[in-house]
Amino acid sequence: MGYKKVDKTVSFAELSLRSSIENNRSVKMMERISKAVNWENIEALLKEYYHIGQSHEGADAYSPLMLLKCMLLQKWFHIPSDPELENQINDRISFKKFLGLSLDKPSPDHSTFSRFRSRLSKEAMIQLNNEILLQFAHKGLTINQGIAIDARLVKSASRPMSNADVRKLKEKRNTPEGNLDTNGNPLRFSRDRESDWTIKNDTPHYGLKEHTSADVQSGFVLATTLTTASEHDSKYLPYLTIASCHTKDPIETVYGDKGYYGHPNRAFLHMNGIKDGLRLVEASLRLGENHAERYHHCQTY
Numbered sequence: 001m002g003y004k005k006v007d008k009t010v011s012f013a014e015l016s017l018r019s020s021i022e023n024n025r026s027v028k029m030m031e032r033i034s035k036a037v038n039w040e041n042i043e044a045l046l047k048e049y050y051h052i053g054q055s056h057e058g059a060d061a062y063s064p065l066m067l068l069k070c071m072l073l074q075k076w077f078h079i080p081s082d083p084e085l086e087n088q089i090n091d092r093i094s095f096k097k098f099l100g101l102s103l104d105k106p107s108p109d110h111s112t113f114s115r116f117r118s119r120l121s122k123e124a125m126i127q128l129n130n131e132i133l134l135q136f137a138h139k140g141l142t143i144n145q146g147i148a149i150d151a152r153l154v155k156s157a158s159r160p161m162s163n164a165d166v167r168k169l170k171e172k173r174n175t176p177e178g179n180l181d182t183n184g185n186p187l188r189f190s191r192d193r194e195s196d197w198t199i200k201n202d203t204p205h206y207g208l209k210e211h212t213s214a215d216v217q218s219g220f221v222l223a224t225t226l227t228t229a230s231e232h233d234s235k236y237l238p239y240l241t242i243a244s245c246h247t248k249d250p251i252e253t254v255y256g257d258k259g260y261y262g263h264p265n266r267a268f269l270h271m272n273g274i275k276d277g278l279r280l281v282e283a284s285l286r287l288g289e290n291h292a293e294r295y296h297h298c299q300t301y
Helices: 012-016 018-022 025-035 039-049 064-076 082-091 093-099 110-119 122-138 163-173 233-243 263-271
Strands: 147-155 196-200 203-215 221-228 253-256 275-278
Touching: 018 093, 025 093, 039 064, 039 122, 064 082, 064 093, 064 110, 082 093, 082 110, 122 221, 147 233, 203 233, 221 233, 233 253, 233 263, 263 275
Parallel strands: 147 253, 253 275
Antiparallel strands: 147 203, 196 203, 203 221
């Protein structure tokens, strides 16, 4: 096994679209983003954690750097699912140019994204996120004006189950027999066992919840974590605040909506000398509501 070769030759499709590509503002924007990051450093760090494709046996795998870039596109543009990410890559010239994928080549299959995500540890993603943010910091970008914290619901790709059935499935999967298929072989794929139910605006939702912090000046996403949908937003404010400290610049203010307002979080901010901007997030930055252009630069899985 190795990595799939990237064809550097100009395809017929690119030749026929050359004039359109040269005048495409989305392509130019993605090119500026790509040039702002030292991808060699990111790739070297990524290979320390992701070993698929490094042996000489089996079929060639997609480059982990390409798959990481796919994850970045999914975050930057709030693409709701892996099948839709595959569709968007196939549809958008700017995405293919960012990935180094020829216009006449298809996107990786959506199941490839899922497997890649499951094989990267949380520690790996924190390290990769830190590296990207430090590169931006070295270019003179700062985050000392403040951060905005918010959460969004993420729909599960699995068929909804009751919370009781989810608990039974988790218990079964925690046994040796629960991880085997009907033929006694290890399961290649398993359904999402982390999703559960919550109610938002009187509408039931089955899936996960993404908690995110972003710099209010540049819109850069500084930290993110996924939980079950039923987890309350407020308990993740301390974690996101601490995880947002990627440089020596202190965070002046933390902004959040009424979901974060309360004595524990306000006391945490006071003890750490951070200004309390809770319930003022509407005046600074609402994550996930048509702000992709403001914070697409370095959001990380």
